[in-house]
Amino acid sequence: MGTTCLDCVVIGGGPAGLTAALYLARFNRRIALVDDGAPRAGWIPTSHNIPFFAQGVGGQEILARERSAVAQYGVRIIDGTVTDLQREGEIFVVSVAQPSKRLRLRARRTLLATGAVDIEPDLPNLPNAIQRGLVRYCPICDGYEASNRKIAVIGRGLRGLGEAVFLARTYSPDVTLLTLGDPMPADHEARERAAEHGIAIVEEPIAALEMESDRVRAVRTRSGMDHRFEVLYSALGMKVRSDLAVALGAEHDEEGALLVGDHNQTSVKGLYAAGDVVRGLSQILVGMGHAAVAATDIHNRCELPTEEEPGR
Secondary structure (H helix, E strand, O other): OOOOEEEEEEEOOOHHHHHHHHHHHHOOOOEEEEEOOOOHHHHOOOEOOOOOOOOOEOHHHHHHHHHHHHHOOOOEEEEOEEEEEEEEOOEEEEEEEOOOOEEEEEEEEEEEOOOEEEOOOOOOOOOOOOOOOOOEOOHHHHHHHHOOOOEEEEOOHHHHHHHHHHHHHHOOOOEEEEOOOOOOOOOHHHHHHHHHOOOEEEOOOEEEEEEEOOEEEEEEEOOOOEEEOOEEEEOOOEEEOOHHHHHOOOOEOOOOOEOOOOOOEOOOOOEEEOHHHEOOOOOHHHHHHHHHHHHHHHHHHOOOOOOOOOOO
């Protein structure tokens, strides 16, 4: 495969990348998908925002079902990490690292579905709390299940306050913002906004946690004060995994999220993006929509699968 020029390489095996692969396979395109095995969707305990799963569905099941669908069309899924993405004329060269070897793939188009990684809160003796499902990270996805419960939000500054306000005005009148020792902005507007929505603010560092049934139920601050909650969210933001595109000069916002056009093509010709790596709402269905749009445009801009694309 290293010498064959593919129509497209999809980088990322989450819901967006797998959706793109499914569409391209059904368009009879020559493709490969590279998956590093760590999609953000895999952390989801249960999602109730997928319309066809009224009782909810876990992230691992979503990924397994999508992989099964893609497998029906013979798509080659390469387990590995893309270490470099280059342009050679009109062709993309994708370098893939695997435990025992390295691959080089060539393609006329590349679709990035590399997603993002949530910034983990620094909690005492509780590493990787988000990945382990001990702390929630998406109130849009599961805030409904937290309705009228005692909610704590770990966050700093206006970002943290914004998520606390979202939860307070949408789901619960009992919301507390934990700033992990960082003071809130000095301006009165932020505190007035918190007071308007009944949000308590705890600015002391967290010294200890109380666990119950694999959930954080209480936090103890440095002064010895205990704060008990039923649901804990983290609002520390994400690290967008856009380095491959940025290195090629793709336009992005201040947080690294890629800016795309109507067909999800980045500012680099032939380079598309879908899912959390794109600026906008971070949701599975949104990412799958990106993928469908991008894959269809890739197909429409290519000639027949057996022909090389004319210069355009």
